[in-house]
Amino acid sequence: MYLNIDYGKCEGCGGCAEAFPEFFEMRDGKAWVINPEKFVLGENRGVMTICPYYAISVE
Template sequence: MGHIVIAYHICVGCGACAEVCPDIFEMIEDKAWIKMSDDITLCEQARSICPVGAITIEEDEQ
């Protein structure tokens, strides 16, 4: 399993992630925020659509 990480210094606030995955991301003050990160498989679409690569999925340490 893994967890979602948003590089806020890179995020340009385009809202693409919140548009494709509204259950996981929300826009607050022109930045994407994670509101639920339980299903990282849904996040793959948001990660790939981010125009600046601000979304990554990091593996949890075992």
């Protein structure tokens, strides 16, 4: 299970990095997944709804 960012949808708003700095950071105006090994969906369900552009998914 890992976090995926659809760069066709990411608008670079920074909301995910602000809300979950342990999992996302901004690079060149787009979100970037960091610490993927620490992500556990059951403990971080907010990640699924934080992006207003539906760019974040869990696969």
